[in-house]
Structures are given as C-alpha cells and as structure tokens.
Amino acid sequence: LPAPESPAAAGGRAPRTARERALCEVFAQTLGVPEVGVTDDFFALGGHSLLAVTLARRIGERCGVRPSLRALFATPTVEGVDRLLGRAPGEEEREEAAAPDFxxxxxxxxxxxxxxxxxxxxxxxxxxxxxxxxxxxxxxxxxxxxxxxxxxxxxxxxxxxxxxxxxxxxxxxxxxxxxxxxxxxxxxxxxxxxxxxxxxxxxxxxxxxxxxxxxxxxxxxxxxxxxxxxxxxxxxxxxxxxxxxxxxxxxxxxxxxxxxxxxxxxxxxxxxxxxxxxxxxxxxxxxxxxxxxxxxxxxxxxxxxxxxxxxxxxxxxGRISGDTATGACQDRDLLWQLIKGCLQAGAVPDLAHGTTDWVPVDYVSAAVTALSTSERPGTRAYHYTNPDAPGLDRVFEAAARLGYALRPVTPEEWRACVSEHPDNAAQLFLGDDGRSGHDETDHRRFDSGRTARAAAEAGVRQQPLTDEVLTRYLTYFQVTGFLPAPGTPPGA
The missing domain is CATH 3.40.50.720 (NAD(P)-binding Rossmann-like Domain)
Incomplete structure (x- = not known):
C-alpha cells in the first residue's frame, strides 16, 4: 500500500485509558509524528504495509499481544487495536461493527x-x-x-x-x-x-x-x-x-x-x-x-x-504463478512473501508444506483471451487451476540447488527467526496467537476439466511446472532483487 501523497494531520480523540495512551505513543513513534489520536487512521497519517509490520511488532512488545496485519488493515486506529486487545478492567463493552448484509x-x-x-x-x-x-x-x-x-x-x-x-x-x-x-x-x-x-x-x-x-x-x-x-x-x-x-x-x-x-x-x-x-x-x-x-x-x-x-x-x-517461458512473476503474492521470508531466515518450518496451487500466468492469459474472443454460446464460467501444481517442498528443493541454505526447524524456532529480523518478508504472517497466516485446514479440490478441454480446442494447453520452471521463477526474482542472493546472512 503506497503512502498517500499528502498525509492527513492527526486530530482524533485524546486517549482516556493507560492502554490507549500507550498505543497512541506506539502509533506516533512508528509514523514519526508528534502525536496520534485514538480515532486517527494509521494509513491516512502516512502509514503503509511495511510500517504496519513495524507497528504490529511494537504493539506486541508494549502490550504483550501482536495483532496480525489483516487485523491492522481492518482496524487501523488506536481505538480499533484497543478493541482487538480486549477490554481493560472496568471498561464498558463496546458494540462491534455489523457484518455486511450480503x-x-x-x-x-x-x-x-x-x-x-x-x-x-x-x-x-x-x-x-x-x-x-x-x-x-x-x-x-x-x-x-x-x-x-x-x-x-x-x-x-x-x-x-x-x-x-x-x-x-x-x-x-x-x-x-x-x-x-x-x-x-x-x-x-x-x-x-x-x-x-x-x-x-x-x-x-x-x-x-x-x-x-x-x-x-x-x-x-x-x-x-x-x-x-x-x-x-x-x-x-x-x-x-x-x-x-x-x-x-x-x-x-x-x-x-x-x-x-x-x-x-x-x-x-x-x-x-x-x-x-x-x-x-x-x-x-x-x-x-x-x-x-x-x-x-x-x-x-x-x-x-x-x-x-x-x-x-x-x-x-486460482493462485497465479509466473511465466513458464521467462520466469516473470509478481512479487506481491503472499506465498512468494512466505518463500522469501524462509530464504531470508535460512530456515523452513518443519511442517507439511502442502501444494502451491500455482497455475501459470501465460496459460491463464492465453486461455482467457482465446475463450473470450471465440465464445461458446451458453457458457457461464471457466476455472483455471492446476491438478499437478508442485508442492512447496519442491520450491525449497529448487532453491537449495541454487545454493540457498535452508535448515528445517520447529515452527516455534522459525517464528523466532522471522521475528528477530523486522525486514523479513514473513513478518506478514506473524500476529495474534503467533501462528503463520497459512491455512492448512482448507481441503478444496477443483475439477477444471471442462475449461481445459475448451481451451485445448482453442489451441491453448497448460505447460507443466517442472523443476526447470521453478528454477526460472527463483532466478527471475534473484535478478530483480526481490530474493536475496544465495549465501546472504539472515537479516542482512
């Protein structure tokens, strides 16, 4: 999230409790401004996603509970964070925002x-x-x-x-x-x-x-x-x-x-x-x-x-990966942020990694273009998924072949490695109860056979994500500077 060109001036309600005062100080320190009101919006005052990582870490240090980035984006005020942390003794219960009426x-x-x-x-x-x-x-x-x-x-x-x-x-x-x-x-x-x-x-x-x-x-x-x-x-x-x-x-x-x-x-x-x-x-x-x-x-x-x-x-x-021919990828994808964080820390959590669910961008684009310019009457929807998407373990194996040192550690050790370095990309996944933001309980399966057949009739077929393609992705990110070079010390 880019910083606004002209950040707003602070002017929200003054703090009334000790925790509100502490949070106002943390907000102001992170933003580099003299003061912040309880109802002032962090992002309107010049905050952005990288500063939000710092804000979450400092809240955890000051209040004992670290909010997730998702929570900070949803409630980017001292008032909202105070509500997330729970009621202070003697404080009246406040009404929660109503869920949308879909x-x-x-x-x-x-x-x-x-x-x-x-x-x-x-x-x-x-x-x-x-x-x-x-x-x-x-x-x-x-x-x-x-x-x-x-x-x-x-x-x-x-x-x-x-x-x-x-x-x-x-x-x-x-x-x-x-x-x-x-x-x-x-x-x-x-x-x-x-x-x-x-x-x-x-x-x-x-x-x-x-x-x-x-x-x-x-x-x-x-x-x-x-x-x-x-x-x-x-x-x-x-x-x-x-x-x-x-x-x-x-x-x-x-x-x-x-x-x-x-x-x-x-x-x-x-x-x-x-x-x-x-x-x-x-x-x-x-x-x-x-x-x-x-x-x-x-x-x-x-x-x-x-x-x-x-x-x-x-x-x-589904989750779109890079170009199979050139390796060009987008670096704003959350899974790539997790991969980057592991390479920065030189460690991966000793967990079942699961699938990447990656489907190549060149296939998605070519199929959408072909099917939209030669539309079949009555077709309502198409799915673009990959039944043979590689597991995250294969990505780390490809990284190891490029010279990255990755040691398996316990989830607790991994969180400590990431927390130790504020610039680690996987800081995005820390917060609340300390778990990573990756949901291991989602068991959705997709059958996109009808779309694959229609795309094939239009001359478009999905290329497999081989180890060579995975290496191409990692090399592309090395060249662009998104990923650290192999051998870079953690936190450098």
Missing amino acids: AAEVRLAPDITGARRDRRPARPSARPLLTGASGFLGAFLLRDLIEATDGPVDCLVRAASPDSAAQRLRANLEHYGLWQSRYADLIHPVPGDLAAPGLGLTPDERTALARRLGPVLHNGARVNFAAPYGDLRAPNVAGTEELLRLLADSGSPGLHYISTTGVYAPSRGTDPAPLTESSPTGPADGLPDGYAQSKWVAEQLVGLARERGLPVTVHRP
Missing part, C-alpha cells in the same frame, strides 16, 4: 438490462476493452489481446491523462518483459476509475466508448486480503455494475468477468467433492476476507445481468 448487497440497478442493447452487428471499429491492464495478469492479457486481434485495445486506467496512462501501461509491460515497440500504436489508454461514478468518464467519453465497444475483459480490482469488504466495495462491486451498465448501452458481444476461485468458501471436510465450473459459490459469510467477499458479490451481479439477457461469462483463476 443479500442486500446483491442488487443490480433496474436500468441494466439487455432490452435496449444495440443488436446491430459489431462495427468494424469495435475493439476490446480491458480493465486492470496495469497489473500482473493484466499485462499478459494486454499482450495476448493485441496479438490475437492485431488491433487497438482500449485500456481503462486510473491516471491523470492519456499520456500518463500510456506511460504506466508501457512500464508495466516492460517490467514483465512483454513490451514491443509496435504496441505503442495499438494501446489506447482511457483514463478512468472503477471506484468512481460512471467509471470516472465524461458523458461524451462514455458515449464514444460504448459505440466502439468490443468484448470487455474486466480484470481490474483492488486486491487487498487484509481490507474489509466496505473498503473494497466501490472498485470491486460498484465498478463491475458500471461496466455492466456500459455493456447494456452497447453492441458489445459480451463481458468477461475475471473473478477468482476464492469465491468458494474453504472446505473443512477431509475429502470434499471437487468443485467444478458449475458448482455453487460461497456462502459469502464463509469467505475468509473482504476481497473474496467483494468478488463474490460482483459475481452475483454478473449472474443477475445474465438473467436479464446480457451476454456475460465468469473466469475464475
């Missing part, structure tokens, strides 16, 4: 319907619209859309001007090794904002976009696994509704919503039935975080749009 959230505006759609054949000038092109999967989707259509692609990008949007898109493609000079004339940036009314477009801009609208690949979202649903609703839910309204006002052949397999609640059974493309999602109140809940609600809006005659399809990728 049934009430699943409502699609009545004007979004297929009744008034432009039924004429697509104009020769029609071109795809892609959201989320400035992200990891978005970069590959943009590359593959250009290559598949050999024509311009509209990209809705949060930016102040078309020039700054174009620069942002080019930098993203260059970062993952995808840029080609000819793309400069084929990428048409559309400055806008998924979280803003009307996508942040003027009426004339929206009308022009609707007139030339080809297939819509809605990949954009705010991704934050610690933020509550309310913080993600505007970009992830309202933004989807605005795109469905744009679809209803156009002659587009259809909207393809990029969701996630995270819309299925974790399974606690020992041998659950596999989840197929037609399995019911949710339930919403069983989903583990606000991000998954926001994607679930958005999917429900897409389903309502389908019932009203709009051509829509859902695509659900």
Whole structure:
C-alpha cells in the first residue's frame, strides 16, 4: 500500500485509558509524528504495509499481544487495536461493527438490462476493452489481446491523462518483459476509475466508448486480503455494475468477468467433492476476507445481468504463478512473501508444506483471451487451476540447488527467526496467537476439466511446472532483487 501523497494531520480523540495512551505513543513513534489520536487512521497519517509490520511488532512488545496485519488493515486506529486487545478492567463493552448484509448487497440497478442493447452487428471499429491492464495478469492479457486481434485495445486506467496512462501501461509491460515497440500504436489508454461514478468518464467519453465497444475483459480490482469488504466495495462491486451498465448501452458481444476461485468458501471436510465450473459459490459469510467477499458479490451481479439477457461469462483463476517461458512473476503474492521470508531466515518450518496451487500466468492469459474472443454460446464460467501444481517442498528443493541454505526447524524456532529480523518478508504472517497466516485446514479440490478441454480446442494447453520452471521463477526474482542472493546472512 503506497503512502498517500499528502498525509492527513492527526486530530482524533485524546486517549482516556493507560492502554490507549500507550498505543497512541506506539502509533506516533512508528509514523514519526508528534502525536496520534485514538480515532486517527494509521494509513491516512502516512502509514503503509511495511510500517504496519513495524507497528504490529511494537504493539506486541508494549502490550504483550501482536495483532496480525489483516487485523491492522481492518482496524487501523488506536481505538480499533484497543478493541482487538480486549477490554481493560472496568471498561464498558463496546458494540462491534455489523457484518455486511450480503443479500442486500446483491442488487443490480433496474436500468441494466439487455432490452435496449444495440443488436446491430459489431462495427468494424469495435475493439476490446480491458480493465486492470496495469497489473500482473493484466499485462499478459494486454499482450495476448493485441496479438490475437492485431488491433487497438482500449485500456481503462486510473491516471491523470492519456499520456500518463500510456506511460504506466508501457512500464508495466516492460517490467514483465512483454513490451514491443509496435504496441505503442495499438494501446489506447482511457483514463478512468472503477471506484468512481460512471467509471470516472465524461458523458461524451462514455458515449464514444460504448459505440466502439468490443468484448470487455474486466480484470481490474483492488486486491487487498487484509481490507474489509466496505473498503473494497466501490472498485470491486460498484465498478463491475458500471461496466455492466456500459455493456447494456452497447453492441458489445459480451463481458468477461475475471473473478477468482476464492469465491468458494474453504472446505473443512477431509475429502470434499471437487468443485467444478458449475458448482455453487460461497456462502459469502464463509469467505475468509473482504476481497473474496467483494468478488463474490460482483459475481452475483454478473449472474443477475445474465438473467436479464446480457451476454456475460465468469473466469475464475486460482493462485497465479509466473511465466513458464521467462520466469516473470509478481512479487506481491503472499506465498512468494512466505518463500522469501524462509530464504531470508535460512530456515523452513518443519511442517507439511502442502501444494502451491500455482497455475501459470501465460496459460491463464492465453486461455482467457482465446475463450473470450471465440465464445461458446451458453457458457457461464471457466476455472483455471492446476491438478499437478508442485508442492512447496519442491520450491525449497529448487532453491537449495541454487545454493540457498535452508535448515528445517520447529515452527516455534522459525517464528523466532522471522521475528528477530523486522525486514523479513514473513513478518506478514506473524500476529495474534503467533501462528503463520497459512491455512492448512482448507481441503478444496477443483475439477477444471471442462475449461481445459475448451481451451485445448482453442489451441491453448497448460505447460507443466517442472523443476526447470521453478528454477526460472527463483532466478527471475534473484535478478530483480526481490530474493536475496544465495549465501546472504539472515537479516542482512
């Protein structure tokens, strides 16, 4: 989470109890400001995710209980942290925030319907619209859309001007090794904002976009696994509704919503039935975080749009890994943060590591592009998972072959190794009762056979994640500086 350009000034309520005073001091010390009020927002005052790690550690040292990063993102105030730590003796019990009413959230505006759609054949000038092109999967989707259509692609990008949007898109493609000079004339940036009314477009801009609208690949979202649903609703839910309204006002052949397999609640059974493309999602109140809940609600809006005659399809990728050809990966993935933390500490917890659940980004992007440009009538959803995903142990074995020294230690020793060095990436997983943030009790299984067959018919097949590919991933992160070089002392 980047720091705001102009942090707000502190001005919240003064502390009333000894613990509130202690927490205010910890907040102020971490932020480097003179004082912090009980109701001041840590992130509004200039905090960011790395500072939040420091804040969590200092709270643990001062109060005896370390909150998780998820908890800090959900309640980033002294008041909220005080509530997390429990009532102090003699303090009156305070009312907890109400959980979202998801049934009430699943409502699609009545004007979004297929009744008034432009039924004429697509104009020769029609071109795809892609959201989320400035992200990891978005970069590959943009590359593959250009290559598949050999024509311009509209990209809705949060930016102040078309020039700054174009620069942002080019930098993203260059970062993952995808840029080609000819793309400069084929990428048409559309400055806008998924979280803003009307996508942040003027009426004339929206009308022009609707007139030339080809297939819509809605990949954009705010991704934050610690933020509550309310913080993600505007970009992830309202933004989807605005795109469905744009679809209803156009002659587009259809909207393809990029969701996630995270819309299925974790399974606690020992041998659950596999989840197929037609399995019911949710339930919403069983989903583990606000991000998954926001994607679930958005999917429900897409389903309502389908019932009203709009051509829509859902695509659900699992945990996306890097490019099998180049090794290009995203470093903001939580599993890679855990891997990095282990390499930094030179130790791995002596536990059953489980599967990575990785599905290569080049497969997901190529399959989504192929299936969205040669859509099969009546198809409602596709799944992108990997039945042969490597275990985390194979990743550590590949790292050992590259020269990383990794000793197995008890979970308690591992937590101590990570806690000892504040810059260790696995600090993200510490907090609350001291357990790591990796959930070992989720036994979901996915059967994506129908999608794999459809993709194969379109000429796309998933490449296996061999040891060579895993080595390619690790080497890519070495070159970018995300991973320490082999032999780097812990904490260096």
